[in-house]
Amino acid sequence: MDSNLRREIILDNYQNPMNKGLVDDDSYIKIKVNSDNCIDNLDFIIKVSDDKIVDIRFDGEACAISTSATSIMIRSLIGRRIEEVRTILINYKKMINEEAYDSDVLGELNVYDEICKQPNRKSCALIPSKAVEKLLEVLDNEN
Amino acid sequence: MHREDFLMLDSDIVYFDNGATTLKPKCVVEAMDKYYTVHTSNIHRGDYDAAIVTNRLYDETRDIVKEFINCNNSSEVVFTSGATMSINMVVFGYMKKHLKKDDEVLLTKSEHASNVLPWMKLSEEIGIVIKYIDLDDDYSFTVENVRKSISDKTKVISIAHVTNVIGDVRDIYTIGKICREKNILFCVDGAQSVPHMKVDFKAANIDFLSFSGHKMLGPTGVGVLVGREELLNDMEPLFYGGGMNSYFEADNSYELKKTPTKFEAGTPPIAEVIGLGEAIKYLMKIGMDKVHQYEKELKKYLISELEKIPNLILYNKNSDCGILAFNIEGVFAQETSIYLNHYHICVRAGNHCTKMLKDNLGVKNTVRVSMYLYNNKDDIDRLIDVLKNSKDIFKVVL
Structure with missing residues (x-):
């Protein structure tokens, strides 16, 4: 991907992130995510209905990479069935961790395919996937 | 000043992260290197030449610290792993024994985690109450704010001398005087002040002073707790083992050594203590x-x-x-x-x-x-x- 386009997508999602701001609604599952390096700190709320992600919202202070990755991840997951979410999550994590992955399922999330060049930012890119992982744990425990 | 003493500065960097840790001058690295290459030995147990040298350097560091922060005598100087351990020793070794439910401890909201979480844990365990001294608009506080926060139940004031984000320098000399008058224990986190300015333990009426070696040109893994001797004598060690006991028998009887040795169970960070001594000598020279x-x-x-x-x-x-x-x-x-x-x-x-x-x-x-x-x-x-x-x-x- 052209580096200017990559930067433009990341910056646009950082400065105008999708679904930033929480709502007070008990039908959402609440999830907190912190980065291991102690600076990114985001709260997520996720609504699941009929085995599909209906809505995801988030709030908190985080860097350009974790905020934009969260925004793009939210756009990629809303409307997806849980099995599709699992597939996206697995491939996204493989991409960040420099393992073989299927780029076809990741869509716009492919903008982070070179984040491994900045090792200290991998944990930032993994913030939204940590939230989704926690969600899947909650759903698995419910079943 | 003295940039030539710091090899890290030979590379093209600007190092502005000294609140986290500092660079080490050549003399500190060389003293530690010498321990590892010339006189490696444990302390207190050897009669051979290398051990005698090591013993001397280890014990001398206590005297150097005493001179540096002006406490009453070298036995008030306890080597720890850093300021965090020092504060935990005070909270769980002394305060847990002497405070009771509803006793109040005054902190501020700009304290480092290491001067908050141990107190929160103690509050959970024995029901002490943590109160926060009000901060002014510039995030510092005045002595008047301290006076206003003190109640009949206040038993401890525990604050950083210099805070690690705002860097406000608290007037520990006046606060220490108030504490002494009102019979309040005064604990000072000196992690960000001892490396940067003169701190006088006696003049500030401090009861417990904590600081770290690595923030003052010394190595990681070593720090200091300075406590008034009568308080240290009445403080429980958190660790038990070799080096800190006088005897122990099969009938469960035992006797601990005196302060400060009773707080230094096991093999201490010997090279680090020697390095810290060099770092303090370097600072005192300047x-x-x-x-x-x-x-x-x-x-x-x-x-x-x-x-x-x-x-x-x-x-x-x-x-x-x-x-x-x-x-x-x-x-x-x-x-x-x-x-x-x-x-x-x-x-x-x-x-x-x-x-x-x-x-x-x-x-x-x-x-x-x-x-x-x-x-x-x-x-x-x-x-x-x-x-x-x-x-x-x-x-x-x-």
């Missing part, structure tokens, strides 16, 4: 008043230059030390630190372990520049040049 004065001048220059850049928010212009917290308007602190790293300028972004300060500061994360004696105006000029051109920050960091 003179702590000179170090503090020099850092204040650097801070003044830093502020005067930063104020010329329009899009910066400076949080603690007035604090009397080499620490400055700032943000570029609209830019997350971590982006700024990654940007500065691109130009080999080392700073720290984050909440700096003061997670409660956000209530007052209105922002969780800041970029912190923390200076030390080897920084100079050229370092500041490099930072200023890079910050002046920060409009392209995202082209650099993304």
Whole structure:
């Protein structure tokens, strides 16, 4: 991907992130995510209905990479069935961790395919996937 | 000053992360190297030449610390793994034994995690009540705020001498006097002050003083707890084992050694203690008043230059030390630190372990520049040049 386009997508999602701001609604599952390096700190709320992600919202202070990755991840997951979410999550994590992955399922999330060049930012890119992982744990425990 | 003593500065870096840890002068590294290559041995148990040398250097460091912070005698100096361990020893070794339910402990919201969480845990365990001294608009507090916060139930005041984000220098000498008059125990976290200015244990009426070696040119893994001897004598060790006992028998009887040895179970960080001794000797040779004065001048220059850049928010212009917290308007602190790293300028972004300060500061994360004696105006000029051109920050960091 052209580096200017990559930067433009990341910056646009950082400065105008999708679904930033929480709502007070008990039908959402609440999830907190912190980065291991102690600076990114985001709260997520996720609504699941009929085995599909209906809505995801988030709030908190985080860097350009974790905020934009969260925004793009939210756009990629809303409307997806849980099995599709699992597939996206697995491939996204493989991409960040420099393992073989299927780029076809990741869509716009492919903008982070070179984040491994900045090792200290991998944990930032993994913030939204940590939230989704926690969600899947909650759903698995419910079943 | 003395840049030639710090090998890290031979590489093309500006090191402004001294609040986190400092660089080490050659004399510290050489003293530790010598322990590992010439006189490796354990302490207190050997009769051979190398052990005698090691013993002498280890014990001398206690005398050096005593002279450096002016406590009553060397037995008031306990070696720990760092300020965090020192404070935990005070809270769980002394306070747990002497405080009771509803006793009040005064802290501030700008304390480092290491001077908050142990107290929270103790509150959970025995029901002490933690109260916070009010901070003023500039995030510092006056002696009057302290007086207002004291009640009949106040048993302890535990504060940093200099805080690690705002860098405000608290008047420990007046606060210590108030504590002594009112029979309140006075605990001082000296992690950010002892490396940078003269701290007088006796004159400030301190009961327990904690600090770390690695923030004052010394090695990691070693720190100090200085406590008034009568209090240390009445403090329980947190660790039991070799070196700290006089005897133990099969009928469960045992006797511990005297202060400070009873607090140093097992093999201590010998090389680190020797390195710390060298670091303190190095600082004393320069003179702590000179170090503090020099850092204040650097801070003044830093502020005067930063104020010329329009899009910066400076949080603690007035604090009397080499620490400055700032943000570029609209830019997350971590982006700024990654940007500065691109130009080999080392700073720290984050909440700096003061997670409660956000209530007052209105922002969780800041970029912190923390200076030390080897920084100079050229370092500041490099930072200023890079910050002046920060409009392209995202082209650099993304």
